[in-house]
Amino acid sequence: MEKELKVAALRNGTVIDHIPADKLYKVVYILHLDVCEHQITIGNNLESAKVGKKGIIKISDRAFAEDETNKIALIAPNAKINIIRDFQVVEKRPLTLPDEIKEIVQCANPVCITNNQPVSTRFHVLNLDDEVILKCHYCEREVKRDNVKIK
Amino acid sequence: MSNNSLVSISDYSKEEILAILDSAAEFEANPNRKTLDGNVIATLFFEPSTRTRLSFETAVIRLGGSIIGFSDAATSSSSKGETLNDTIHMVSCYADAIVMRHPLEGAARYASEVSPVPIINAGDGANQHPSQTLLDLYSILKTQKTLENLNICLVGDLKYGRTVHSLIMAMSHFNPTFKFIAPDELKMPDEYKVFCRKNNILYTESCELHDNFNDADIFYMTRVQKERFQDLMEYERVKNVYTLKNEMLVNSKPNLKILHPLPRVNEIDPDVDSNEKAYYFQQAQNGLYVRQAIVSKVLAPKLTNGTEEKS
Numbered sequence: 001m002e003k004e005l006k007v008a009a010l011r012n013g014t015v016i017d018h019i020p021a022d023k024l025y026k027v028v029y030i031l032h033l034d035v036c037e038h039q040i041t042i043g044n045n046l047e048s049a050k051v052g053k054k055g056i057i058k059i060s061d062r063a064f065a066e067d068e069t070n071k072i073a074l075i076a077p078n079a080k081i082n083i084i085r086d087f088q089v090v091e092k093r094p095l096t097l098p099d100e101i102k103e104i105v106q107c108a109n110p111v112c113i114t115n116n117q118p119v120s121t122r123f124h125v126l127n128l129d130d131e132v133i134l135k136c137h138y139c140e141r142e143v144k145r146d147n148v149k150i151k
Numbered sequence: 152m153s154n155n156s157l158v159s160i161s162d163y164s165k166e167e168i169l170a171i172l173d174s175a176a177e178f179e180a181n182p183n184r185k186t187l188d189g190n191v192i193a194t195l196f197f198e199p200s201t202r203t204r205l206s207f208e209t210a211v212i213r214l215g216g217s218i219i220g221f222s223d224a225a226t227s228s229s230s231k232g233e234t235l236n237d238t239i240h241m242v243s244c245y246a247d248a249i250v251m252r253h254p255l256e257g258a259a260r261y262a263s264e265v266s267p268v269p270i271i272n273a274g275d276g277a278n279q280h281p282s283q284t285l286l287d288l289y290s291i292l293k294t295q296k297t298l299e300n301l302n303i304c305l306v307g308d309l310k311y312g313r314t315v316h317s318l319i320m321a322m323s324h325f326n327p328t329f330k331f332i333a334p335d336e337l338k339m340p341d342e343y344k345v346f347c348r349k350n351n352i353l354y355t356e357s358c359e360l361h362d363n364f365n366d367a368d369i370f371y372m373t374r375v376q377k378e379r380f381q382d383l384m385e386y387e388r389v390k391n392v393y394t395l396k397n398e399m400l401v402n403s404k405p406n407l408k409i410l411h412p413l414p415r416v417n418e419i420d421p422d423v424d425s426n427e428k429a430y431y432f433q434q435a436q437n438g439l440y441v442r443q444a445i446v447s448k449v450l451a452p453k454l455t456n457g458t459e460e461k462s
Contacts, residue, residue, distance in 0.1 A: 109256060111254065111255055111256050111276050111277075112255065112256050112257050113235070113253075113255045113256065113257040113258045113260075113261050113275075114257065116255050117234050117235055117236070117255070117261075118234060118236075119236075119257075119261055128345070129345075136257065137257075137260065138256070138257025138258075138260045138261055139256035139257035139275075139276070139278055140159070140256075140257070140278055140279070141256070142342060
């Protein structure tokens with residue numbers, strides 16, 4: 001049986017695949033795709049053997065810097081990023097959480113210096129009992145990955 | 152950036168902690184020296200803390216140093232909207248080291264990153280207060296003659312009380328056994344219990360206080376602080392739950408000492424004060440010697456260079 005393409009193929013650009021369906025719009029938000037002027041195709045609640053229901057985003061003629069894709073690793077660690085040129089996948093970029101995350105996460109502590117003065121946020125990424133925890137470099141408050149607030 | 156700052160007790164290794172305690176013992180034997188002669192220390196108290204400020208300022212004056220600073224943010228430029236970054240840069244033009252207390256958590260760590268002179272954290276919100284922890288350790292060492300293998304009972308507000316959290320971190324080098332006694336609303340947060348388990352530190356928990364600490368070497372009482380509560384109803388409900396009375400001490404160990412970071416409100420009955428096991432006022436005095444040791448340590452590289460230049 002011929003495989004049916006639910007989302008149109010991309011000539012050049014970036015495909016973000018295997019996003020859990022409930023995280024799709026968060027990825028849209030943290031990559032600022034709501035104000036991106038390139039052609040974008042978004043599919044959600046597509047059937048996936050791996051994650052049940054998945055989302056996919058295809059952005060034409062656009063590449064992303066690594067600190068941008070790092071943001072995705074925080075909320076959708078198993079998403080796949082493919083760079084497409086001339087309908088071919090030329091790069092599969094692995095998503096890896098860095099040891100330290102700067103600026104993109106907001107500290108959950110309302111009396112942290114970073115929430116009250118012009119100080120960039122900085123978090124240490126810790127693996128405790130198979131759970132990813134972000135610890136604020138300044139106020140030392142710890143937050144679980146699921147509760148991370150993206151700026 | 153100066154890397155000789157003291158922001159958190161975890162900045163110091165076991166060896167550095169023990170060296171501070173040795174140094175504090177020397178200052179106790181001979182507190183008046185002129186080792187800081189010609190040095191200016193700034194005490195920047197963005198929120199008032201008379202006890203801590205007077206202790207640091209006395210430590211500096213007894214070492215022959217001079218003090219500049221402010222004791223309340225209302226009288227400083229931060230009330231005009233100056234950022235901490237700018238205040239630190241301005242003050243570091245005048246001072247050789249900065250002792251600071253700030254209501255925002257992480258303020259001291261940030262200051263240590265932008266300051267060209269060493270920062271000593273005298274409390275950043277509910278986060279860290281390392282000189283308190285070091286004076287607690289000094290008091291424990293002085294009264295028990297060792298820090299190793301002690302039974303330590305932590306009582307009161309174990310949820311918001313930063314002194315008990317820092318004490319757990321610092322004592323983890325010395326194989327302690329803890330007993331946490333707190334009302335349910337104020338019990339020890341999970342992250343510190345996880346820390347204990349990971350470091351093979353035994354602990355038990357209880358939500359009642361009577362005479363259930365007869366195997367303790369140290370009884371560390373903390374105040375239920377009104378300013379840490381968002382819900383004042385909850386504060387009123389728990390503030391009088393725990394009061395230590397003299398009669399609870401009848402069967403305690405002879406070497407037991409009662410510590411309290413002070414100020415005390417009503418969690419230790421005044422009838423305990425005359426008991427020889429009460430140690431909280433001497434504990435406060437120990438703070439002077441420990442702060443002399445801390446100021447001397449953070450300024451040590453500068454003082455050493457100064458001596459070389461003269462010779």
